[in-house]
Amino acid sequence: xxxxxxxxxxxxxxAFRRFAAERVVPEAGxxxxxxxxxxxxxxALVERGWLGAPLPxxxxxxxxxxxxxxxxxxxxxxxxxxxxxxxxxxxxVSQGLWRWxxxxxxxxxxxxxxxxxxxxxxxxxxxxxxSDAAHVRTTAxxxxxxxxxxxxxxxxxxxxxxxxxxxxxxxxGGPAAFAVPADAPGLxxxxxxxxxxxRASMLAELHLxxxxxxxxxxxxxxxxxxxxxxxxVLDHGRYSVAWGSVGVCQACLDACxxxxxxxxxxxxxxxxxxxxxxxxxxxxxxxxxxxxxxxRAGWLRETGDPASTGETLVAKYFASRAAVRAANAAVQLxxxxxxxxxxxxxxxxxxxxxxxIIEGSSQIQQITIPVWPPSDL
Amino acid sequence: xxxxKTRIRAFLGKFFRNxxxxxxxDIFALGFVNSLLAVQLVAFLEKEFRIKVEDDDLDxxxxxxIERLDALVARKRGEGDAAGAAGARQAVGAGA
Numbered sequence: 001x002x003x004x005x006x007x008x009x010x011x012x013x014x015a016f017r018r019f020a021a022e023r024v025v026p027e028a029g030x031x032x033x034x035x036x037x038x039x040x041x042x043x044a045l046v047e048r049g050w051l052g053a054p055l056p057x058x059x060x061x062x063x064x065x066x067x068x069x070x071x072x073x074x075x076x077x078x079x080x081x082x083x084x085x086x087x088x089x090x091x092x093v094s095q096g097l098w099r100w101x102x103x104x105x106x107x108x109x110x111x112x113x114x115x116x117x118x119x120x121x122x123x124x125x126x127x128x129x130x131s132d133a134a135h136v137r138t139t140a141x142x143x144x145x146x147x148x149x150x151x152x153x154x155x156x157x158x159x160x161x162x163x164x165x166x167x168x169x170x171x172x173g174g175p176a177a178f179a180v181p182a183d184a185p186g187l188x189x190x191x192x193x194x195x196x197x198x199r200a201s202m203l204a205e206l207h208l209x210x211x212x213x214x215x216x217x218x219x220x221x222x223x224x225x226x227x228x229x230x231x232x233v234l235d236h237g238r239y240s241v242a243w244g245s246v247g248v249c250q251a252c253l254d255a256c257x258x259x260x261x262x263x264x265x266x267x268x269x270x271x272x273x274x275x276x277x278x279x280x281x282x283x284x285x286x287x288x289x290x291x292x293x294x295x296r297a298g299w300l301r302e303t304g305d306p307a308s309t310g311e312t313l314v315a316k317y318f319a320s321r322a323a324v325r326a327a328n329a330a331v332q333l334x335x336x337x338x339x340x341x342x343x344x345x346x347x348x349x350x351x352x353x354x355x356x357i358i359e360g361s362s363q364i365q366q367i368t369i370p371v372w373p374p375s376d377l
Numbered sequence: 378x379x380x381x382k383t384r385i386r387a388f389l390g391k392f393f394r395n396x397x398x399x400x401x402x403d404i405f406a407l408g409f410v411n412s413l414l415a416v417q418l419v420a421f422l423e424k425e426f427r428i429k430v431e432d433d434d435l436d437x438x439x440x441x442x443i444e445r446l447d448a449l450v451a452r453k454r455g456e457g458d459a460a461g462a463a464g465a466r467q468a469v470g471a472g473a
Contacts (some may be wrong), residue, residue: 100432134412139441222434228419231412306420309413368413373391 001293005067008059014066016075019048024079031200032347035193036160037083042119047085049114049175050076051090056237059098060111066301069296077247078254082200082349084247086119088240088359089157093120093166097179097232100220105179109164114209121162122237123153123180124230131364133168134226138208140169140176145215147171147178147218149186159204160191166219167208168230177229178213186211197354201246228284235309238316239301242294245319245355252323252330252348253337256283259334270333279329291320310372318364320355326353381426381450385443388421401442417441422446428453 022043031037045051055061055070064072083274094113097120098106112118129136138151149169152366156165165180165187167192180187192203218231260270260280270276300308327349331338336347356362382400389398392414393407393450404410418440419430428450 100435102432221435222433223437227412227415228435231416232419235416302422304424306417306424307422309417313413372413373394 003292005065007070009068013071013075016050016072017078019044020075020079024076024083028080028083028200029347031080031342033199033341035079035199036202037086041083042086042116045087046116049115050112051087051119052094053087054091055094055098055114058111058201059094059106060114061094066239067295067298068166068240070246070298073240073243074247074250074291077244078251079247080200081248081348081354082198082202084240084244085198085201088237088244089121089162090116090119090238091137092233092240093122093164093235093322095230096177098319099220099232100177100224100229101179102216102218104216105219109179113164118163119158119161120164120166122155122230122233123156123159123165123167125155127152127154130304133230134175136168136170136175138167138169138290140171142172142215143212146212147215149178149208149213151182153194153208153210156189156204156206156216157198157201159189160202161207164212165206166233167206168225168228171222171225174224174232175226176222176238177219177225179217179219180208180211180213184211184213184306190201197350197352199350208212216377236253236357239297239298241355241359242290242297242312242315242319244330245353246287246290246294247351248323248348248352248355249283249290249319249326251344252326253280253283253287255343255345255348256280256330256333259337276333279333286322290315290322293318300330310369313360313365313369315371316359317362317369320352321362323352323355324349330362380445382443387442388418388425389435398443400447402443403441404443405437407443416430418446423449426450426454 022045050072052060053062053064053072057063072165073084076087097113107293117180117213124133126136126138138149138153140147140149151169153167163182165182167178167180167181168175178356186209188207189204192205195203257280260276263270266372271280297308297311297315300311327345331349332344334345337343339348386398389404395408396402422428423430434449439445
């Protein structure tokens with residue numbers, strides 16, 4: 001058994017890393033403070049085929065294999081978790097629509113979604129509903145040739161600029177998913193400020209008041225909106241967040257290796273102190289372990305193995321917690337500088353905490369993973 | 378096809394530990410089916426039997442028992458009736 005990247009994968013990673021170093025890392029702090037990522041960097045992703053990358057070519061996507069896609073996600077996240085979250089939500093929703101949308105709906109939405117020319121977001125959480133996502137309170141009722149949706153959605157990543165939302169609502173027959181264009185009558189979005197992490201992810205709250213969409217905008221069937229559509233979407237989301245967590249771990253490790261080699265205290269570099277080395281060792285081990293779990297999840301996805309869902313749960317669980325540990329240690333090793341906006345560590349820490357909450361909190365993973373078939377893990 | 382049912386039973390058996398599932402038994406009524414199993418089941422059917430489960434197939438009756446799952450696969454693979462033949466034309470390789 002050999003676990004190493006192919007030459008093609010290494011070349012792809014080098015291209016992702018160059019882009020991140022030139023276009024993301026230098027700007028991420030400013031985006032964080034401004035609470036938005038600029039259109040120019042999104043356009044740069046689109047130009048390179050990196051939004052919608054995992055979708056098949058016939059959907060306008062890049063048909064990027066799962067491991068390569070993971071490398072893209074890690075490198076973007078090393079620079080900016082907010083920009084990484086754009087890839088997460090757009091790609092997971094676009095894949096869900098391509099997977100379960102009707103032919104008529106897909107003909108309307110693709111290839112623009114697959115190319116990233118239109119942006120998609122997930123409208124699942126509500127003011128009163130988070131982890132218990134199958135029990136959203138937003139309602140959908142059939143009225144002639146339309147579906148009419150009423151309710152509120154909260155914490156919608158890139159909700160301020162998305163062109164299309166995948167909305168989960170309760171319909172007769174059970175939870176149902178709908179493709180709701182941002183300009184649908186009865187839909188209003190309001191910016192949501194004041195969050196501590198991924199501050200540039202342009203959160204919005206959606207108000208659906210008699211919001212109308214045509215009948216063919218139903219995705220899947222009533223009763224399957226959560227169990228099949230949203231669950232499959234979140235499976236991709238967890239894969240993306242797992243890799244994004246590896247990116248945060250690596251960013252923390254890189255920063256700490258540089259800082260502790262260059263800064264002297266008590267007459268020697270910080271890295272010569274044993275307690276500092278212990279922290280660096282944990283950072284190295286956590287980062288490598290998280291990445292290996294992601295490689296395995298990626299490989300199973302590439303081979304279409306059903307066990308990929310369980311492996312992805314484990315990867316997301318471990319990697320997101322490792323990212324919090326890494327960012328916490330990184331702030332500590334940087335001392336007062338770690339708390340300063342002049343260094344990226346405090347942003348890493350704020351962003352890392354988000355990773356442990358989105359796409360299934362650590363507690364949800366803890367009650368899910370042990371009941372998974374042991375043979376699949 | 379008995380071999381197919383055996384493979385479906387083996388897959389479901391991983392989730393229904395210590396319990397033999399009858400061909401006609403309603404797996405939803407047993408209370409073990411959650412959303413993660415539901416999507417894994419789709420991935421399993423697609424990879425194992427080289428079919429593509431589509432939005433029109435999302436009907437609980439298609440997934441309710443080993444017998445129904447076997448019938449869904451047969452239909453998608455074009456074994457038997459005309460509707461099945463249409464399914465066979467849509468049959469694709471593994472992967473979602």
